[in-house]
Amino acid sequence: MKLLVMFDVVEVIRTKRDGKKLKKNQIYKLIDEYLKGNVTEYQMSALLMAGYIRGFSDEETFYLTSAMLESGRKFDFSEIDGIKFDKHSTGGVGDKVSFIVSPLIALLGFYNPMMAGRGLGHTGGTIDKLESIDGYSPQIDEKEIVKILKKNKAAIFSQSKKIAPADKKLYALRDVTGTVESIPLIAASIVSKKMAEDISGIIYDVKVGNGAFINSRKKANKLATLLVKISKKFNVRAHAVISDMNQILGYSAGNAIEIKEVIEFMKKDYDIPDLKKISYRLTYELLKDHLEINKDEFFKKCDNLLNKGYIYEKFKKMVFDMGGKTKSFEDVENGNFIKKVFEYRSKNSGYLNEVDTYLIGKTITLMGGGRNKLGEKINHNVGIEFFKKIGDKVDVGDLIVKVFYDNEDTKREVVSNLNRAIVLGEKCEKKQIIYNSL
Amino acid sequence: MKLLVMFDVVEVIRTKRDGKKLKKNQIYKLIDEYLKGNVTEYQMSALLMAGYIRGFSDEETFYLTSAMLESGRKFDFSEIDGIKFDKHSTGGVGDKVSFIVSPLIALLGFYNPMMAGRGLGHTGGTIDKLESIDGYSPQIDEKEIVKILKKNKAAIFSQSKKIAPADKKLYALRDVTGTVESIPLIAASIVSKKMAEDISGIIYDVKVGNGAFINSRKKANKLATLLVKISKKFNVRAHAVISDMNQILGYSAGNAIEIKEVIEFMKKDYDIPDLKKISYRLTYELLKDHLEINKDEFFKKCDNLLNKGYIYEKFKKMVFDMGGKTKSFEDVENGNFIKKVFEYRSKNSGYLNEVDTYLIGKTITLMGGGRNKLGEKINHNVGIEFFKKIGDKVDVGDLIVKVFYDNEDTKREVVSNLNRAIVLGEKCEKKQIIYNSL
Numbered sequence: 001m002k003l004l005v006m007f008d009v010v011e012v013i014r015t016k017r018d019g020k021k022l023k024k025n026q027i028y029k030l031i032d033e034y035l036k037g038n039v040t041e042y043q044m045s046a047l048l049m050a051g052y053i054r055g056f057s058d059e060e061t062f063y064l065t066s067a068m069l070e071s072g073r074k075f076d077f078s079e080i081d082g083i084k085f086d087k088h089s090t091g092g093v094g095d096k097v098s099f100i101v102s103p104l105i106a107l108l109g110f111y112n113p114m115m116a117g118r119g120l121g122h123t124g125g126t127i128d129k130l131e132s133i134d135g136y137s138p139q140i141d142e143k144e145i146v147k148i149l150k151k152n153k154a155a156i157f158s159q160s161k162k163i164a165p166a167d168k169k170l171y172a173l174r175d176v177t178g179t180v181e182s183i184p185l186i187a188a189s190i191v192s193k194k195m196a197e198d199i200s201g202i203i204y205d206v207k208v209g210n211g212a213f214i215n216s217r218k219k220a221n222k223l224a225t226l227l228v229k230i231s232k233k234f235n236v237r238a239h240a241v242i243s244d245m246n247q248i249l250g251y252s253a254g255n256a257i258e259i260k261e262v263i264e265f266m267k268k269d270y271d272i273p274d275l276k277k278i279s280y281r282l283t284y285e286l287l288k289d290h291l292e293i294n295k296d297e298f299f300k301k302c303d304n305l306l307n308k309g310y311i312y313e314k315f316k317k318m319v320f321d322m323g324g325k326t327k328s329f330e331d332v333e334n335g336n337f338i339k340k341v342f343e344y345r346s347k348n349s350g351y352l353n354e355v356d357t358y359l360i361g362k363t364i365t366l367m368g369g370g371r372n373k374l375g376e377k378i379n380h381n382v383g384i385e386f387f388k389k390i391g392d393k394v395d396v397g398d399l400i401v402k403v404f405y406d407n408e409d410t411k412r413e414v415v416s417n418l419n420r421a422i423v424l425g426e427k428c429e430k431k432q433i434i435y436n437s438l
Numbered sequence: 439m440k441l442l443v444m445f446d447v448v449e450v451i452r453t454k455r456d457g458k459k460l461k462k463n464q465i466y467k468l469i470d471e472y473l474k475g476n477v478t479e480y481q482m483s484a485l486l487m488a489g490y491i492r493g494f495s496d497e498e499t500f501y502l503t504s505a506m507l508e509s510g511r512k513f514d515f516s517e518i519d520g521i522k523f524d525k526h527s528t529g530g531v532g533d534k535v536s537f538i539v540s541p542l543i544a545l546l547g548f549y550n551p552m553m554a555g556r557g558l559g560h561t562g563g564t565i566d567k568l569e570s571i572d573g574y575s576p577q578i579d580e581k582e583i584v585k586i587l588k589k590n591k592a593a594i595f596s597q598s599k600k601i602a603p604a605d606k607k608l609y610a611l612r613d614v615t616g617t618v619e620s621i622p623l624i625a626a627s628i629v630s631k632k633m634a635e636d637i638s639g640i641i642y643d644v645k646v647g648n649g650a651f652i653n654s655r656k657k658a659n660k661l662a663t664l665l666v667k668i669s670k671k672f673n674v675r676a677h678a679v680i681s682d683m684n685q686i687l688g689y690s691a692g693n694a695i696e697i698k699e700v701i702e703f704m705k706k707d708y709d710i711p712d713l714k715k716i717s718y719r720l721t722y723e724l725l726k727d728h729l730e731i732n733k734d735e736f737f738k739k740c741d742n743l744l745n746k747g748y749i750y751e752k753f754k755k756m757v758f759d760m761g762g763k764t765k766s767f768e769d770v771e772n773g774n775f776i777k778k779v780f781e782y783r784s785k786n787s788g789y790l791n792e793v794d795t796y797l798i799g800k801t802i803t804l805m806g807g808g809r810n811k812l813g814e815k816i817n818h819n820v821g822i823e824f825f826k827k828i829g830d831k832v833d834v835g836d837l838i839v840k841v842f843y844d845n846e847d848t849k850r851e852v853v854s855n856l857n858r859a860i861v862l863g864e865k866c867e868k869k870q871i872i873y874n875s876l
Binding site: 010011013014017040041042043044045046047048049050052053054173176177178179 | 448449451452455478479480481482483484485486487488490491492611614615616617
């Protein structure tokens with residue numbers, strides 16, 4: 001006599017294949033048996049493809065997220081007596097917003113336990129950028145995080161293997177089976193990790209454009225709506241901002257070079273309007289339910305914190321708390337990491353019309369600044385600095401890009417990529433950085 | 439410098455995922471790299487699911503079939519000076535038509551190299567049934583087939599591993615990933631094997647009903663149309679018949695019991711109208727382009743061959759040619775294989791309305807007469823004999839089914855299955871055996 005009812009994975013696959021909804025216990029069992037190895041990779045990939053095409057309802061996405069979250073451990077920051085917030089970006093090129101938002105959250109009296117990722121493909125990763133500073137040790141355990149949060153209110157650390165292991169396994173499979181670009185699967189992947197942070201509020205920065213994973217405002221809004229909706233089902237206050245990724249954020253993209261840019265911005269060496277605008281806005285949207293001042297007042301407050309050097313001081317402390325060395329911090333600040341530079345100047349005149357931001361990201365990877373596969377080592381010193389934004393006038397001979405590189409062999413391909421990536425044309429509008437929020 | 443252009447399987451998966459058509463070289467490369475192991479099972483299952491949902495065009499299905507065919511070897515029967523035909527059934531319960539059609543083709547002056555399969559799931563297999571006769575050795579090579587064909591014009595042998603190996607690998611994967619019931623994939627699987635037979639004409643018997651893989655006339659017609667269309671692209675004359683599988687064909691289902699029934703039919707011990715009708719019709723549709731007589735004349739000719747015992751004699755020769763032993767043939771003929779019998783009689787009166795033919799097939803498997811997994815051994819001696827057809831009047835106490843079994847332990851479940859499978863009700867129409875042909 002059979003006492004155990006067998007889990008019929010083929011029946012579950014067929015259900016989704018035929019466009020029907022999966023039940024809570026089917027989804028939980030699926031993830032559980034997948035992690036145990038009883039549901040095979042080829043069965044899961046068939047299911048993911050069926051789900052990609054047929055879609056998942058919001059309820060199914062919630063159960064999937066929840067099952068992925070429950071597949072691992074969750075942080076317990078209950079020892080910390082304060083409100084914990086986080087910010088998440090869906091990824092782009094030159095995105096250094098976390099380095100402003102995290103100190104801001106702390107300076108405004110809240111806590112930010114930020115679990116961040118490494119770069120893959122054309123996008124950089126927050127952790128990679130911070131590791132430009134020698135000694136920065138992002139892999140710390142819960143006790144250490146609590147200690148740092150108590151002292152400094154904000155900490156940027158890397159994802160432990162114990163958080164949402166199902167997501168890790170699923171992501172690797174999606175990557176090689178053409179099932180990455182599914183809105184519900186993207187949402188489940190993001191939220192399953194963020195909900196392990198023991199936070200009470202989150203702001204999602206959903207990037208849209210040729211340097212983002214999503215290139216349509218409609219899809220970006222769909223993803224943002226879903227991220228917010230699913231997060232709320234976990235009783236977490238959630239908001240989202242849809243922002244532009246049709247050119248790099250700020251002026252630089254790479255690893256050390258982005259930290260350098262952020263430090264210069266914090267020290268008020270020069271203004272970076274898009275970086276400032278989105279950092280303030282994301283922080284405002286995140287905290288607004290707890291603020292007694294309006295948006296304008298809030299932005300003024302942020303400006304005050306910036307101008308007095310408080311953001312810079314807080315960021316520096318955050319880096320040192322995580323093991324970052326003073327000497328190396330100063331080296332990055334002073335650009336001592338730069339080995340070779342070449343200037344990419346315009347042969348024509350006109351206005352900067354378009355930047356193939358995906359190609360810019362891939363070019364950094366090509367130079368060694370990013371990785372094509374999980375686990376690859378990267379070169380923190382290479383990168384790109386733009387001197388023009390879309391809509392800017394360009395004259396013959398104008399400097400458009402400075403390339404910081406190590407290896408003479410890649411130079412030719414880099415130039416060829418820049419030729420393709422940078423498009424001049426008629427006079428055109430500057431890009432807005434924020435499209436909408438919800 | 440890269441000299442080889444890498445085959446990007448993820449790009450191929452994405453193409454099908456987005457509902458676009460695959461190109462000939464993509465399909466060939468896909469199958470080739472899959473057999474080599476460079477395309478993984480999880481990538482292929484994602485592609486199969488995308489294809490299941492998005493569909494394959496007739497052209498794509500042809501390329502797929504062709505790539506699967508080319509993955510293995512093909513028979514070369516050019517030595518045989520005559521026209522070679524074959525018949526293929528999509529599978530059902532109690533389907534013993536091949537044992538009539540194959541001798542008929544030979545008796546009518548044509549050749550029939552019939553590569554047949556074993557049973558899986560709820561359906562029996564032609565080879566399994568023939569192996570009820572001791573000594574029957576279906577695994578013979580091309581030379582031996584040619585020898586037998588020259589002598590006897592018809593031979594039923596089993597599929598060699600060298601024929602369409604891609605189909606075998608794909609079928610095993612489809613079986614566990616919920617991608618079996620795709621019309622183009624079913625068609626490609628069937629035709630890729632049949633086109634290896636070096637035939638110039640084929641008749642497809644597409645079964646429809648609760649004992650077949652397809653339970654909708656519309657889908658059956660779609661499959662039949664596709665089978666004919668794809669076969670014609672290989673320059674093979676092809677026709678199809680859509681026939682009923684809402685009850686077993688003839689009166690018996692099993693292995694030895696079906697051979698016994700066929701022999702009795704051939705020896706004119708009793709008439710089996712549905713078996714006769716479909717066997718003659720399939721042979722007519724197969725040969726009609728080569729006949730100088732009309733359908734009625736053809737059926738009379740068949741009757742003549744049957745009544746004179748020629749079909750029986752030809753079948754017997756076919757069995758002996760393949761190694762079948764006289765003594766065992768007679769044992770099967772006389773029912774000496776029967777171990778235990780119980781009679782399933784009606785507790786009610788009415789008319790036989792419905793038979794869950796799938797469940798009948800599964801019940802034979804349960805008794806050991808079929809297999810759930812490829813490679814399992816089966817018991818040739820068990821089976822079921824029906825004494826009523828749908829539409830027949832049933833009185834209380836009437837014999838409906840005789841069960842031939844070995845193992846007392848299964849009896850209870852068999853009875854419970856029969857209780858569920860057999861439905862009496864109001865007076866109803868008898869089932870037609872053939873719906874249409876094309």
